[in-house]
Amino acid sequence: MSDLDCGQDAVIIGGGFYGAAIAVYLAKQRGFKRVVLVEREGALMQRASYNNQARVHNGYHYPRSFTTAFRSRINLPRFVQDWPDVVRQDFTKLYAIARRNSKVTAKQFQRFCQEIGAELQPADPALRALFEPRLIEEVFLVQEYAFDTTKLAGWAEQELKESGVQIRYNTRVTEISKGTQAPLEVVTQAQNGVKELLSCRYVFNCTYSGLNQFKGDFSGVRSGLKQEITEMALMQMPDSLHGLGVTVMDGPFFSMMPFPARGLHTLSHVRYTPHLNWNDEQGIDPYEKLGQYERDSRVDRMVRDVGRYIPAVFEAKHIDSLFEVKTVLVKNEGDDGRPILFERHQDLPGCYSILGGKIDNIYDVLEKLDVEILSAGPFTNMQEK
Template sequence: MSRPSRADRTARGEGPHGVVLVVGGGFYGCSLATHLARRGAQVTVLEARADLLGGASYFNQARVHGGYHYPRSLRTAGRSQASYASFTARYAACVVDDFLCVYAVARGSLTNARRFRRVCEHIGAPLMDAPASVRRLFNPATVEASWVTREAVFDAVRLRRLVREEMADAGVTVRLGAPVAGVTETASGALVALETGEVLAGDWVLVCTYGEGIDDLPRGVGYAGLHCEPCEMALVDLPEPLRGKGVTVMDGPYFSLMPFPSTPYHTLSHVRYTPHGSYPTYEQAVAALRAGLTTRADWMIRDAARYVPALTGAVHRESLWGVKTVPARRDGDDARPIVLRRSDGGRVLSLLGSKIDNIGDALRVAEEHLRDTV
């Protein structure tokens, strides 16, 4: 008898109902774990840190993307806009949108006001010309145009709490402080070796570590050509004219200010000064962080003030440090795809996520590949 087609198996709701081991307790790993457990799988999450969502899921601007960020990648812009409503509805308890979100295009940018508007119209992203009170925030010598947009941020602390509750309700087992040394594919499943020497057996293994290195992986699962950047996200106190606002200046000259809900501050990221170098492996980037890096927050503030003069009154309070992982081939168009790798036997998948708000796409991609092994 021939094997049922993917469409037939999808229609019947078939999926991985055996033992699934998820390596990585970030937002993607935890969401996949809950999703699969609700469909009948016995799922265990293995997280090296002392808590969930403690890596890239916390170290970011907490932006729920509406697509405005990507005028040079229509696909990423469109997927972000398509995901916006579902994410903000699904995680409404964690979403904060009580601020004015403003985008501007710098003169001499990699895009321009006309193209930015065309992209927003094409993907259906709400866009309104900024009123005079907002336009006055920008230096007209360096900024071509500005708009009021629709984007929110998420509270990472609330999101962690919600993720924990959902995994508990779904019956997911969580093991914290469990760093993984290697993954091996077998004829009927896979083995996960912890650094302690303990070995766990599963029918499938999902590696969701955002590029964090595991010494031993099956062929086809690793990532080549990554840029791993030790990065600084500055937390700043803003002067009165900028409070209650999120401001992003595009695209080439780039910086962004967004509220960071788990603190009273805004994050400030800058295309030139947020990355502290670039390395081909995650381990090298982490080593640079551990060696100690000098803050560049004052450089970020001084340069950004050329576009938004009121930023001269910003005060740097502290910085978040982490590693950003991006496929090197995407530097040119700034696309942020979901990258999936699969072992020869299909029992081990690795998933490199793009943006937190694209979680719906990630769930569909992973489940589709897992069905192929049923």
């Protein structure tokens, strides 16, 4: 192990969108001069930030969670303004309500959208004709967008460089502990086995599925987490579906969304996208479980069911599947809400764990950080207290 680092203002664990955005925020908004970001992959945004639907939510998706829906409505315009080059808007987005097994009716969905201020209108006959009318009650034209993760990663790389943030690629954090010469100490291990001890004032644990996987004095997050191995099918859509995004609400149904990073569409299904799930706990590394998983695709079952509602999907071609670990708060399984987890670790002052289920939730995190008392600089005063 190398000698103790001379001291960092903050160590960010995880180089996904949240970790990168928080590192930039600390450097540019809070004046932190010494920030280290630790990422286990060889580049930024290689895991959950990439392996998802690439959807910028506008609230429609959460009729059973008003708070999540309303926050998406507030956050989407800000996201489009802040990352215009990343957001793709040049497609038609439809939400359809199933006649059977849906948890909302068309009238309920319309009322919900009015309550959160989300625009929608009945789809024209040509778009409605894509759906099987015996199974679909109503089809709505809405405003919802997609994002290109590769462009977002490019933004992060540039911003982190300009902000002077050091990045340790191909490196994991193994321990978080109370420090002897600083408030906190973090042990890292590179892929080549070299370990390093970083002393710091703050730690921001943004590892998504790996939130609980640290030794030392770290006791884990208080909130219950559920882990799922998921499959996002990448499809080449026929011409009739190429410029569309479709979500059928609200129950055991599906979504298809443009995936700008690959020029394809994702196809996900509430029943078939989750392959395996378990309650998170220390000692069960989600990424190890993912690495050992056989990854047998369920795309055939997805297509068979989706084709009942949208027959043209039978003409789609399966190109690839993205397998990833998805992490959700156990308390929100019933209402499908996606609030952020923002947890201060009382037994490790200065250590925060942060989890967001949607990209636009980043503003909720930054608003939380805005009211935190965070100070950078030497440790002397803190050690004397």
